[in-house]
Amino acid sequence: MADFSKMNMQEFAREGGYDCACGRNHHVGIKYLCVRPGAIETVPEALQVLGASYPYVVCDHNTYEAAGKKVIALLESAGVKYRLCVLPVREERTRPEELELGTVAMHAHPDCDLILGVGSGVINDICKIYGFMTGKPNMIVGTAPSMDGYASNSSSMEVSNVKTTIYTQLPSAIILDIDIIKNAPMRMLWAGFGDIMAKFLSVCEWKISNIVTGEYYCDNVAGIMRSAANKVIEIAPKLTARDPEAIQIIAEGLIAAGVAMSYAEMSRPASGLEHHFSHMWEMMALERGEPYDLHGIQVGVATLIVCRIYDKLKKFTPDREKAEAFLKNFDEKAWEANVERVFGKTAPEIYAIEKKAGKNSPEKHKARMEAILAHWDEIHQTMMEELPDYDRIYEAMKVTGMPMEPADIGIGAQDVHDAFVCSRDMRDRYLMSSMLWDIGELEDFANEFFPV
Numbered sequence: 001m002a003d004f005s006k007m008n009m010q011e012f013a014r015e016g017g018y019d020c021a022c023g024r025n026h027h028v029g030i031k032y033l034c035v036r037p038g039a040i041e042t043v044p045e046a047l048q049v050l051g052a053s054y055p056y057v058v059c060d061h062n063t064y065e066a067a068g069k070k071v072i073a074l075l076e077s078a079g080v081k082y083r084l085c086v087l088p089v090r091e092e093r094t095r096p097e098e099l100e101l102g103t104v105a106m107h108a109h110p111d112c113d114l115i116l117g118v119g120s121g122v123i124n125d126i127c128k129i130y131g132f133m134t135g136k137p138n139m140i141v142g143t144a145p146s147m148d149g150y151a152s153n154s155s156s157m158e159v160s161n162v163k164t165t166i167y168t169q170l171p172s173a174i175i176l177d178i179d180i181i182k183n184a185p186m187r188m189l190w191a192g193f194g195d196i197m198a199k200f201l202s203v204c205e206w207k208i209s210n211i212v213t214g215e216y217y218c219d220n221v222a223g224i225m226r227s228a229a230n231k232v233i234e235i236a237p238k239l240t241a242r243d244p245e246a247i248q249i250i251a252e253g254l255i256a257a258g259v260a261m262s263y264a265e266m267s268r269p270a271s272g273l274e275h276h277f278s279h280m281w282e283m284m285a286l287e288r289g290e291p292y293d294l295h296g297i298q299v300g301v302a303t304l305i306v307c308r309i310y311d312k313l314k315k316f317t318p319d320r321e322k323a324e325a326f327l328k329n330f331d332e333k334a335w336e337a338n339v340e341r342v343f344g345k346t347a348p349e350i351y352a353i354e355k356k357a358g359k360n361s362p363e364k365h366k367a368r369m370e371a372i373l374a375h376w377d378e379i380h381q382t383m384m385e386e387l388p389d390y391d392r393i394y395e396a397m398k399v400t401g402m403p404m405e406p407a408d409i410g411i412g413a414q415d416v417h418d419a420f421v422c423s424r425d426m427r428d429r430y431l432m433s434s435m436l437w438d439i440g441e442l443e444d445f446a447n448e449f450f451p452v
Ligand SMILES: [Zn+2]
Pocket: 020, 021, 022, 023, 024, 026, 218, 219, 220, 221
């Protein structure tokens, strides 16, 4: 049996994948993967491997300067016909919304046989949707190691101003040139670092969910993220100098996260409660028409918060009486009122998720509560094994100079409190906050850690 935690980029993408002890075949549909200094030179080769002859190059004004120009020069010298779309300057950052997708569609030529994105998260997300909708493959030349969405099959979009995950397609090729991405804005390097620090938590929570709810879990896939997080935390002191080896390790970790999500066929290995904080903050900002920070920056800040709570949980013992009293006295109307207050116009979607999942139903609630009480030793052991000490993560983040606290990224105490309490309502995903709710501790933890 292959040990995924020790595999390199090429091995991840092996055709046919791997039959695993968990009973599944783990595979990822990426045909070409190149992460190294000078990788951009392989663009013509990648096109050849994919059998594409007329790429539609999509970038924005920033990414055109960072790598788009170079891609065009390479295509021209290789004699490859192309069409180019440079998204115009509208705001500081290109947004993943209808206007940009429409711009890409309107500048396209129907004969193009592949969408070649040059950029990071937003450009990749737009190209994935456009490729998916037109039945054409897409590939990405990355310009920043800022998030783990390069190798994922979904796009995180703002649809009518509501943050929405749209399932699209996986890029057929991913090229990350270390010489290029190491020069990305420092905030984007911090974001990539933050998105990987989160993986300690996501793996821990995945395992806890397996214990409490019986959700599918594969330790071999979890090992991919465990190994990436452990490598990335080590290179923290080299990040500010843009050390190429450090950037290489982050870039590989981000690709590995995409691979792990494909292998598991869900985002579980790479996304836990810390990601739900970020999703909640984005949603709140969109609802108010305010700007929000990069995904990985928010996730990094949230990782610290969540680690603090886990530090308490490592010394905690659930109280059966309190848990049973909470189960008995659950007030559906009060829950709805809080959802209404926090989610605003998204509230009906939250009710629909709850209706389908039945997370609040007394029977399911009781079953999970009993599982937690019966298996607390195992849950405790998981936390002890999977999570580094809070101080270790804190020091690693501190040395990079990145934002550490919600206030550093303009997020107020009430929004932190609400994001924590409502994280379990957002999706049908079992989180540490779900576990606290199940044992009647969520409100008390919220008031202790995030007083308002
Ligand atoms: Zn497996």
